[in-house]
Amino acid sequence: MFEKKEVEMDGLDMTEKELDLQLGSDAQQLIRQAVRGVSDEPVSMTWRSELNQRVLASIQTKQRKRRFAWIASPTLGLGLAGALAVLMMTNTSPGSDPIKLASSSALEESLVATHKDSVSYGDITGVGLNPDEVVSKRSAAASYEFGEVDFGSL
Amino acid sequence: MMRNFILVIGLLASSFVGPSVRAQEGGNIPPLLEQAMKASKKLKYSGVRRVQMRFGPDLVQHTEYILKDGMRTRIWFPDEGSYRGQIIVEDESERRHYFPDRNQIDILPPRREEHFGRMGKMGRGGQKAPPIFRIENGNEIAGVDTKKLEMVGPNGTVFMRMWIDPKSGLVLKRVFYNKAGEQQASSEFTRVDFSPQLKRSDFQLNIRGAKTISPRDRLAEMVQRGAFQNVSLSPKDPFKLESTRIQRIENVPALVQVYVNKDGRVSFFQVKAAIDPNRLKMSGRGERFSTYSWQKGGASFVLLGELPEAKLRELAQRLGG
Numbered sequence: 001m002f003e004k005k006e007v008e009m010d011g012l013d014m015t016e017k018e019l020d021l022q023l024g025s026d027a028q029q030l031i032r033q034a035v036r037g038v039s040d041e042p043v044s045m046t047w048r049s050e051l052n053q054r055v056l057a058s059i060q061t062k063q064r065k066r067r068f069a070w071i072a073s074p075t076l077g078l079g080l081a082g083a084l085a086v087l088m089m090t091n092t093s094p095g096s097d098p099i100k101l102a103s104s105s106a107l108e109e110s111l112v113a114t115h116k117d118s119v120s121y122g123d124i125t126g127v128g129l130n131p132d133e134v135v136s137k138r139s140a141a142a143s144y145e146f147g148e149v150d151f152g153s154l
Numbered sequence: 155m156m157r158n159f160i161l162v163i164g165l166l167a168s169s170f171v172g173p174s175v176r177a178q179e180g181g182n183i184p185p186l187l188e189q190a191m192k193a194s195k196k197l198k199y200s201g202v203r204r205v206q207m208r209f210g211p212d213l214v215q216h217t218e219y220i221l222k223d224g225m226r227t228r229i230w231f232p233d234e235g236s237y238r239g240q241i242i243v244e245d246e247s248e249r250r251h252y253f254p255d256r257n258q259i260d261i262l263p264p265r266r267e268e269h270f271g272r273m274g275k276m277g278r279g280g281q282k283a284p285p286i287f288r289i290e291n292g293n294e295i296a297g298v299d300t301k302k303l304e305m306v307g308p309n310g311t312v313f314m315r316m317w318i319d320p321k322s323g324l325v326l327k328r329v330f331y332n333k334a335g336e337q338q339a340s341s342e343f344t345r346v347d348f349s350p351q352l353k354r355s356d357f358q359l360n361i362r363g364a365k366t367i368s369p370r371d372r373l374a375e376m377v378q379r380g381a382f383q384n385v386s387l388s389p390k391d392p393f394k395l396e397s398t399r400i401q402r403i404e405n406v407p408a409l410v411q412v413y414v415n416k417d418g419r420v421s422f423f424q425v426k427a428a429i430d431p432n433r434l435k436m437s438g439r440g441e442r443f444s445t446y447s448w449q450k451g452g453a454s455f456v457l458l459g460e461l462p463e464a465k466l467r468e469l470a471q472r473l474g475g
Contacts, residue, residue: 105433115421115458124339
């Protein structure tokens, strides 16, 4: 069935028959016997178990890392977003400052009263002494109410 | 026939024996007040005036010597008083106020008799609820017979009384009352001369070596001193800066700027605290002025003035609000 082909080996022209002859030589038989004489030891079960444990441990570590990454990534994202939000809320840019709100309407009422007094006293004094200048010269007893006026400014 | 005759006689009699007080509905300025408004720009006189103001429990009073010739005024003070040496000279264009202790002249916009403009506006229906004017015979003030004019607010209480010389139109006495009907401030002439000897120099104020300070100079100093935001109307604005001061209001530092023009007086507050616009409106409810407020850069800004709210909003826009 098969055509006998020439086998090229190390540059030597050798037919299959010649090759079989060589393999059946005494030297080859000697080596074959030596190889057969080597004992066939089974692989240690302990070593295999250790290897399995190491492989398992390696897989578990990888899984843990993957699970941590799966949880940590969005948490980190949320954390960053939250920090950004807090930063924006506490940012003191003009026009959006959260400033202390008075707990009662006293401040608003006092502003209205201050303006009203200014107008009324102005009506009385006319072209005379400016009411602010009169205030600046008030007695010390009145200072509890108007002492807040910056005298130096008047 | 007889009954009609009695009715006519009765009506005629009642017109002669009517009440001495004449009330005039709001919306019309009584001729006496119109006369006083016109006279304030034309009168010539010299006089001594006593001014009283109540600040809390304290009554503060002082005396002024006045020379007036039309729109020009000179005011100075007694040597023994707190204002010794101060001189105020005002004309159509400016008001100069000399302080001897600082050797300083403050240059201010003229104050004129700005309240007359406001009363005119009230009387002409510029207010939602114009006051009611009542006129009756007044007592003698500084030796001059007067007519007393009362202004009654919408709540039925008198908020202003004036005693006017019906011949000259000079307001010889004014009293302003608070909401409780208590006297808050007053001014009254104790002496008046309608034929004074006036000199041109009476209405000039030039002190050698005196430093002149404008309201803008004062504002710049206040802004720096109180670390306030530099927010003010342009010098070209129709509203002129009259005064600036730092005042603690309810323990909150406030920069108070007062602007004036022919429409009246506007107070502009800058406070380092939040202002509730609704509470502000509530506080000013029933008053003859509007309010407008906004917040910027960690401070609240408040405008108060006898202008419609829309006008205050325009003013706020010119202030960056």
